[in-house]
Amino acid sequence: PTLMKELKLKSGDLDLLLGVPPCQGFSTHRINNAGIDDPRNQLLLKYFDFVDGLKPKAFLIENVAGLLWKRHEDYLNQLLILAEQHGYTIHFCGILNAKDYGVPQN
Numbered sequence: 001p002t003l004m005k006e007l008k009l010k011s012g013d014l015d016l017l018l019g020v021p022p023c024q025g026f027s028t029h030r031i032n033n034a035g036i037d038d039p040r041n042q043l044l045l046k047y048f049d050f051v052d053g054l055k056p057k058a059f060l061i062e063n064v065a066g067l068l069w070k071r072h073e074d075y076l077n078q079l080l081i082l083a084e085q086h087g088y089t090i091h092f093c094g095i096l097n098a099k100d101y102g103v104p105q106n
Contacts, residue, residue, distance in 0.1 A: 001053070012055045017054055022040040023064040023066075026072050041075055045078055048079060048082045051082075051083075051088075052086055058088075068093075
């Protein structure tokens with residue numbers, strides 16, 4: 001509510017909310033199931049508090065490919081369930097490479 005007041009936003013005003021929750025716990029650089037209990041992983045779900053409060057027409061989450069790994073599927077499934085419960089339809093849940101879109105990064 002405070003952020004919305006400061007930005008003079010009403011619920012439903014935004015067309016798109018882009019979020020980039022911390023990725024360290026999901027990183028593919030983690031080995032031997034490291035990162036499963038990383039407390040930063042909860043921030044993926046905390047991001048949805050902003051989606052719920054702001055109620056944008058669409059939301060996008062950028063994260064690392066490791067989020068799609070089996071060992072992190074509980075977090076991803078929880079996020080997908082939250083989205084569905086709040087009336088959102090997920091149209092894509094996969095990997096995009098920024099270099100394919102003109103970003104000088106692989």
